Amino acid sequence: MSKFQTSIHEYLETLPEHTFNRLYQKPATCLAIFRLLPPLGKQIIMSCLYVDKPIPFNEMRLWFKDGAGITKQMEAMARLKALHIFTEQHNSYKMNPTFLQEFRNALTGGGNSESFGLATSTPDKHHVDIAFLDDYATKQWEAILHFMVGTTEGKPPCKGVLNLLGRSGLMTGGSNAQQAENMDAREFASQMARQDFGVPTITNKGFQFLLQDINTQVWAFLLQYLNMAESLNMDLVEVLTFFFQLGSLELGNDYSSEKLTPSQTHLLEDLKAYGIVYQRKRGSRRYYPTRLATTLTSGTPVMLGSHSNATKNGAAAAAAVRKTEEEEEDGHGFIVIETNYRVYAYTDSPLQIAVLNLFVHLRDRFPNMVTGVVTRDSIRRALSNGITAEQIITYLSAHAHAQMRKHSPVLPLTVVDQIRLWEIEKNRLRAAPSWNYSQFNRQQDFESTLEYASELGVVQWSDSKRKMLCITQEGHQPVGAYVRKLITKHKEQQAQQQQQAHQHQQQQHHHHATSVHS
Amino acid sequence: MVKAVKGTIIECDTSVKQIIIGLNEKYQFIIEDLDDTHVYIDTTYVEQLRHDIDEILNENTYKVEEKEQK
Numbered sequence: 001m002s003k004f005q006t007s008i009h010e011y012l013e014t015l016p017e018h019t020f021n022r023l024y025q026k027p028a029t030c031l032a033i034f035r036l037l038p039p040l041g042k043q044i045i046m047s048c049l050y051v052d053k054p055i056p057f058n059e060m061r062l063w064f065k066d067g068a069g070i071t072k073q074m075e076a077m078a079r080l081k082a083l084h085i086f087t088e089q090h091n092s093y094k095m096n097p098t099f100l101q102e103f104r105n106a107l108t109g110g111g112n113s114e115s116f117g118l119a120t121s122t123p124d125k126h127h128v129d130i131a132f133l134d135d136y137a138t139k140q141w142e143a144i145l146h147f148m149v150g151t152t153e154g155k156p157p158c159k160g161v162l163n164l165l166g167r168s169g170l171m172t173g174g175s176n177a178q179q180a181e182n183m184d185a186r187e188f189a190s191q192m193a194r195q196d197f198g199v200p201t202i203t204n205k206g207f208q209f210l211l212q213d214i215n216t217q218v219w220a221f222l223l224q225y226l227n228m229a230e231s232l233n234m235d236l237v238e239v240l241t242f243f244f245q246l247g248s249l250e251l252g253n254d255y256s257s258e259k260l261t262p263s264q265t266h267l268l269e270d271l272k273a274y275g276i277v278y279q280r281k282r283g284s285r286r287y288y289p290t291r292l293a294t295t296l297t298s299g300t301p302v303m304l305g306s307h308s309n310a311t312k313n314g315a316a317a318a319a320a321v322r323k324t325e326e327e328e329e330d331g332h333g334f335i336v337i338e339t340n341y342r343v344y345a346y347t348d349s350p351l352q353i354a355v356l357n358l359f360v361h362l363r364d365r366f367p368n369m370v371t372g373v374v375t376r377d378s379i380r381r382a383l384s385n386g387i388t389a390e391q392i393i394t395y396l397s398a399h400a401h402a403q404m405r406k407h408s409p410v411l412p413l414t415v416v417d418q419i420r421l422w423e424i425e426k427n428r429l430r431a432a433p434s435w436n437y438s439q440f441n442r443q444q445d446f447e448s449t450l451e452y453a454s455e456l457g458v459v460q461w462s463d464s465k466r467k468m469l470c471i472t473q474e475g476h477q478p479v480g481a482y483v484r485k486l487i488t489k490h491k492e493q494q495a496q497q498q499q500q501a502h503q504h505q506q507q508q509h510h511h512h513a514t515s516v517h518s
Numbered sequence: 519m520v521k522a523v524k525g526t527i528i529e530c531d532t533s534v535k536q537i538i539i540g541l542n543e544k545y546q547f548i549i550e551d552l553d554d555t556h557v558y559i560d561t562t563y564v565e566q567l568r569h570d571i572d573e574i575l576n577e578n579t580y581k582v583e584e585k586e587q588k
Contacts, residue, residue, distance in 0.1 A: 376579070429530035429538075429571065431564050436550055439521045460527050461556050468550070470527045470558065483520050 008036060011223050013082040015236075020084040022237045024098040027106035032244035032297040033083060034103065040076040045085065045095075049104065054094040128288060130252045133278055137290035140275025141214070142351050148202050148210065149354035160270050168224035170206040204386025210355050211387065211395040218292050221274060234263045242267055246276065247297035249289040257287050333401045339412040341374045346401065358382050359392050374415060379422045389423035434460055435476040437483070440467040445486050453479050525549050526561045537574055541567065 012033070023029050034042060047063070048055060064073045077093070080086045086093045128136075144161055148171060165171045202210075209217060222243055229239045242264045249255060257268060257279070268287060271277045278288040334352070336344040343360050346369045347353065353370055356362065359382035362372035372378075382392060393416055400410045409416075440446035446467040453459045458475025462468070471479050528538070532554050539557075542548045547563035559567070 380576075425575075426572065428534050428575070429528050429568065431526050431528050431568075433561065434525060434527040434558070436523045436525060436527075436558050437520060438523070438550070439519065441519070445520070461552055463552065468552075470552070470556075476522070476524075480522060483522075487520065 008219055008223065009079075011226065017084050019237060021096070021098055023240060024096060024102055026241050026245070027102045028248045029241055029244040030099055030103040031106040032247045033085075034106075035247075035297045037079070038076065040072060041080055044073075044076055044080065045103070048093070048095055049100070049107075054089055054092040056092040058091075060093060127254070128278065128280075130291075133251065133288055133290045136278050137275040137292045140273065141218075141292065142349075144274065145210065145217075145351055146354070148206055149351065149358075161273050164221065164224055164228065165206075167228055168205070168220075169203055170209050171202050207358060207382070207385050207387045208391060210358070211391045213398065214292070215295060218274070218276065218296065222296075225270070234266070235261075238263050239267055244297065246271075246289055246293040247295075249294055251289060251291055251294045254286040254288050256285060258285055333399050333405065335396060335399045336401045336404055337374070337396060337411060337415060339414050341415055341418075343372045343374060345370050345372075355395075358385070359387065374419070376422055379419055380426060383423055383426050389419045392419055432460060433473050434470045435473065435479075436468065436470050437479070438466070438468040442490075443467065445483075445490070448486065449479065449483055452482050523549060523558075524561070525558050526564050527552075528557045528559055528564075528567075529555060530557075531555065534571060534575075537571055538567065541570055 023033075034045060037045070044060075060073070061070065064070055077086065081088070085096055085099050087096065088094075144165075147161075148165065209220060212220070226236065226239060229236055238261055242260075257265065260268065268277060268279065271293075272279055272287075274292070275290060276292045278290055279286070334346040335356075336346075338344075343356070345352065345356055348368055353362070353365075356370070356372070359374070359378055360372040361375045361378040362370055364371045379389075379392070383389070393411065397410045404410050437449070440449070443464075446464065446469075450459065450462055450464070450469055453469065453471050453475060456475055456478060458471045458479065459469060460472060461470040530538070535554060535557060538548070538559075539551075545563060545566070547560040547567070548557055549560060550558035552558055
């Protein structure tokens with residue numbers, strides 16, 4: 001099963017060193033990458049930040065306890081080296097000079113601070129508050145998700161989004177992408193919405209995507225965008241810099257879009273469609289980051305109130321913030337699941353209902369809740385859509401109602417086990433591509449081939465009575481070569497033997513002849 | 519002379535193995551019957567096989583919700 005790339009780390013680690021050197025020229029990027037690091041990585045950086053000499057291996061080793069501490073250090077350093085923050089030099093760790101310089105700037109506020117976004121100098125006549133931004137972000141983002149699950153709520157997202165959905169494989173895109181690119185947005189959307197075209201079908205990846213939390217979803221989207229940026233001739237560094245810059249902006253403030261590079265302006269336009277930034281009108285000189293943007297690198301979960309909530313608290317910004325914080329604490333939880341497989345979901349969001357509908361057999365709908373049952377069929381339907389049991393369980397426990405959280409474990413064990421059993425039941429056969437070797441002439445040839453293949457660890461199955469073995473595809477080349485060598489060796493031996501036998505015969509003949517002669 | 523054949527090795531429990539043997543009468547995809555829990559088949563039939571087995575197993579499953587609705 002294909003998995004989509006969700007982690008920005010994985011992506012960053014694939015980039016070459018010179019890209020990093022360019023990235024680290026911006027203090028905001030340094031800070032953002034620092035924020036994304038695990039605690040130990042942060043600590044190592046902080047310890048080394050104001051040491052101007054490279055740090056010898058054995059000195060750094062003293063910072064850690066023997067045993068478990070050392071392995072943790074190794075893990076953390078491997079990470080930092082992958083990000084090119086540290087390099088190894090003469091048995092010591094050297095910090096990337098650009099990173100060092102700019103990260104110091106980020107912390108102490110020196111240097112050019114434009115990378116943290118340029119706040120506009122004049123107040124906005126059309127100032128918008130946080131509640132509005134939350135509402136906007138929710139609406140835009142949910143519109144995308146709605147489109148994915150196929151509810152009719154909201155208008156279809158714009159072409160850029162559709163294109164991204166198609167390219168990322170979250171939905172099966174236009175039957176051919178080439179054609180789609182030449183179409184204008186409306187044509188494309190209507191084309192996609194038409195049933196006979198059969199396009200708006202969500203893929204396995206798409207289903208998995210829906211069950212992730214919103215932060216992962218946003219990153220998955222942005223990473224896909226990065227992959228696309230290269231083909232759109234956009235500069236990767238500029239795009240990444242802008243993403244990281246967004247992460248350091250403050251919610252509720254407006255920033256100037258005048259200093260942005262052309263590709264960043266283009267990017268802004270696309271991000272608007274995802275609800276990551278807000279701009280009052282196209283080409284406006286200022287833009288607002290939304291909560292989706294500001295939580296990108298903070299590592300805290302984004303909690304957008306479900307749509308109806310957000311619109312209700314249009315009052316003061318402070319109230320809105322308090323409201324979301326409360327929601328965070330109470331848990332976004334709305335699902336109650338009982339040991340008899342019944343599900344009660346306290347929600348009126350069509351999106352959440354649609355997501356639940358992926359794996360729950362929904363029965364009744366009330367103004368503030370839906371009820372349903374988890375059945376073998378409903379889970380099997382989900383499984384055949386490519387959703388794994390683990391994803392369902394994670395989703396259920398992540399959205400469990402506060403009442404459910406009082407229990408430990410949160411979800412009833414019977415249900416969790418049953419969901420896993422249904423998954424196992426569905427996969428009753430394991431298939432693996434393979435090569436089957438048979439008809440060995442001699443038992444010893446078979447035995448030695450088997451021994452060789454087992455050493456390589458490529459044997460899938462073997463039977464010495466039938467002189468037959470199955471090996472993995474990777475094993476085919478070396479084992480095949482080994483068998484050929486065996487055979488030629490054997491043939492040579494045979495030839496030699498024959499020759500010897502022949503000579504022997506001749507000698508005998510000769511003897512015979514001489515004896516006769518005498 | 520040693521013979522090498524490309525294909526797919528299937529590992530399953532004995533009951534599924536019997537279903538596979540049954541299906542083989544229709545499609546003839548088994549290259550080599552290995553043992554009770556393994557069978558070596560033509561790769562092109564793997565998906566078809568999965569689908570068919572799923573269907574057959576599904577027919578033989580007792581369903582609670584059907585009973586409830588009646």
